[in-house]
Each structure stands twice: as structure tokens, then as C-alpha cells.
Amino acid sequence: MAYSDKVLDHYNHPRNVGSFDKKDPGVGTGLVGAPECGDVMKLQIKVNSDTGVIEDAKFKTFGCGSAIASSSLATEMLKGKTIDQALEIKNTEIVNELALPPVKIHCSVLAEDAIKAAINDYKAKNGAPAPAAAKA
């Protein structure tokens, strides 16, 4: 299969690889996928509790090049967004940006799942209305 230049770029130069401390109350962690399915993504966000803005994001991914690129791109998209804006991110944006072929669309779905899982984790840690309260 031929990979798009953007997938190759993210694979060769993945952005924001790494981990935050899961126990940090300002950090939300999403772990999605399964080893036997061939892809697992861990995506973490670091949220400013005053503004509700995602100040930093990191990922680690076990998966094909498109899965790595999807999660790498997701961390870039997350930075600077509020949690509510981040929840608006759709997998189709990742598909379009990376020019993923149909067989790789599930990689983008997994990245969207990882974003949602990370936000849910952050919200659960901080009480669901936390971001709204921060806006006020």
C-alpha cells in the first residue's frame, strides 16, 4: 500500500510522543483498542483547570503507520482547544487531513475514541461540570 506524504511525515516524525503522570488531576488519559486487534492508542491531555483549555497532549500508539499518524495528528489538533471544542473533533477530519484510504478509516475512529476517552477521564477526575465551571 502506498502511504500519503502526511502519514509518512507523522510516522517518521511523530509529534508529542510521551506520557504524563496519570495521577496528575489535570491530566486525562484515554487508552483504547486491544493488542489482539493490532492497535492500542494511549492519548493524554493536560488541561488548564482555570480556562478549560488543553495546554498539552501526548500519545503512544501500538499500531500500523496510519494509526500512529492518526494519534500523532490528534495530539496536534487538541492543543489549544477547550475540552468542549475537542469533543467536536470528528474522525473524518483526520481521514481528510491524512488522506487515509478506506481500509484505514478505523485508525481515525480509534483516534476519535481516544480523544473522547481522555476527556471523559479528565472529567471523571474533576467532576463532570468542571470545564463549564472554569468558563465562568
Place this chain on the structure above:
Amino acid sequence: MARGDENIMLKFPIYLDNHATTPMDPRVFEAMKPYFIDLFGNAASRNHSFGWVAEEAVEKARKQIASLIGATAKEIVFTSGATESNNLALKGVAEMYSQRGNHIITAATEHKAILDTCKRLEKHGCRVTYLPVRPDGLVDLDQLRDAITDQTILVSIMYGNNEIGAVQPMREIGAICKERGVLLHSDATQAVGKIPVSVIGDNIDLMSFSGHKMYGPKGVGALYVRRRNPRVQLTAQMDGGGHERGMRSGTLNVPGIAGLGAAAELCQQLMPQEMAEHAAMRDRLKDRLMAELDETYINGTMEHRLPHNLNISFAYVEGESLLMGINDIAVSSGSACTSATLEPSYVLKALGAGDDLAHSSIRFGIGRFNTNEEIDFTAQKVIDVVRKLRELSPLYEMVKEGIDLTKVEWTAH
């Protein structure tokens, strides 16, 4: 060959996928050349020299091929390749011997050309037993014995596996089949020309193989069909002019057959040397990878293995992403992402190692034109990319933190 020359320049990409196909040996190509243009005759033309010359080439090839596998020339039926040979053997036997029984025994790790042919035969009233394999990839002989019934007409077991290189105990399997009066077919595509194969010694009644896996051309293969003790009969699956003693109609592919013959003769000459050289290169690669990378597992037995095969799982690294990182080296992976079906390798799954290791597997196939320099380059590149991808792998991180991955609740998707 280039091997042995020191300080040679590496040429990219490096080809280490010799189970998929082998490059054609230039000597084989030379043997084929005259039969494309100057000597174009139809081997079935009996009344002029064009036909006689073509027939002579075909009969020469038949002898060369028979010699490689311990058969006689008349027992070689030319086909378009091993897939056709497998189809002809299984369907031809099932149809011819349908009065005697309807049961076929094969193994879970066979090539799709066997498994899918068996599935079709099941739709037409055959019963098929798919033997599991042991964790080392070999068929359990007791299970084979137990599976044979008075309805069994055919056992089909591959000689050497295309993914994990496992070489089945064909001699013992042949003895069991002979004792029970059941025909034995072997898909020997990966073995013929690579390791000694004797249809007499192994009591094989039918055997499939292909030109392009032994440095010959694509589009040509053969089916060995035993003529005595017992005389095996087949119902033709291709009707027409009655070529190949009525078993496979269709004008013979004379250049291809000449190439298959030349390839067989070269393999026979070079086999002792190549077996030793390929095994040495394979072990060089294996030892280096195993020494430098932790959590790395060999799939299949090292003891009963094709000398040119290595199949390794690099845990916590997904196969397609590894292939992407070593894109100047041509190899294969058992990962789902690299298969047309999006399923991980059923051969690796049959070993019981778990899907996660199948996703992380790479198959290396060493061939006639590989060099130690290529092996060393490949080893270093794989080591570098596996390390890089493990830095990226949440699974590797979790394992290093002491988390038992089997206890994690994964969100399967």
C-alpha cells in the same frame, strides 16, 4: 554470485521475501529464451520439426524435474503453478475416488490453495478434517492416525510451511498413509528445490510445486502423480485436447516448462551448498536480532525448519508499522494490516501464540542472491526500527511498568 565478495555495495531495496517468489536465475532465463521466438512450436504437433523440438524441450524438463524429486519423467504433469496443482490433486482425487470414500484430512496451517479447495469440496459432499498443529507447527502423528477412517481417501499435508518454514515429518506421514491405504498429497511448493524431497522415500502419491519459488518463471508448475505402487488416477479438472495423459488439457507452456526444468536442475546441483549457506545467513540474522532485542520470539520450530526461513515476533510492535520503517527491505508480516482479509495470520494463530504476536510478526525468506552484507544491514535496520517503535508503544511502556497486559480490560473494537 556476489556472495563472498567483500566490501560490495548494497543495492536497494534488499529482497528478503523469497517465500513469496524468488528472482529468476539468469541461467534459467537463458534456457527459456529460444522457445519464445525461434522455437515456438506446439509440443503437441506430431508431424513437423517445430512440434518435435518443442516436445524435446518439454521431455528434457520432465526428466530434470523428475530427477530433483526422485520420480520418473512420466509422473510429472505440467500445470500453471502450485495453486492449480493443488486444485487438480484434491478435486481430481475426490472425484475419481468418490465411490471409495469422501473423507479428506489436511492441516490448519496449509496454504489457502488447499484450504479453500477443501472448503469447496465440502460443499460437494466431502467431509474434511483440519488437523490442528502443535505449538512448534508440526502435525501430531497420533492425531493423524486417529483421524483416518474407512471413508478416508486422501491426506494432504504441506512439506514446508510458507510462513513459519515448519518441515512436516513427511516420511512418517507417508508410512502411516501407506499402511492405511490412503493416498498422500503434499503441497511442496516451499520445499522442492530447497531441501531434499523424495517421493519414493516419503511415500508421497501426489505432490505440487511451482517454478517461481525455485528461481524459475511464474505461471508454470507441476503435479507429481504416482504411476505405480499404487497407480494414482485423477479426474481431469480442465477439459480439452487431452494433454498430459488426459489429466490436464491445454497447450503446454514450452518456454515456462523449459525454465522449470532448468531451475530444477540448478537447484539439484546447488542444494547442498545453498542449504548450508542459507541456514548460516538465517542464523546470523536470528542471533543478532535475538541478542539485541528483548521480548522477541521465534515462530515455529528451529529444529524442523526450511533452511531459508525465519519468522520472528517483536512483541509490542505492530508488523505493518515495522515494515514501514524498514521500507528499503522487502519482507512480509503476519499482521492483519498487511493482509487482504484484515485478519492476522491464521498460520501463526494455529500455533496458539495469540493474535498479538501474529500482529507483531515478520517473515524473512533468504534466497540464492542474498549476501551477508544484506543480512547485517537488515539486522541493524530492524533493531533500530523496533527500538524506535517500542518508544512509541504504550504496550511496551505498560509492560516495563510491570502491568500484566492480559489483565487489562481492553476496549476491543
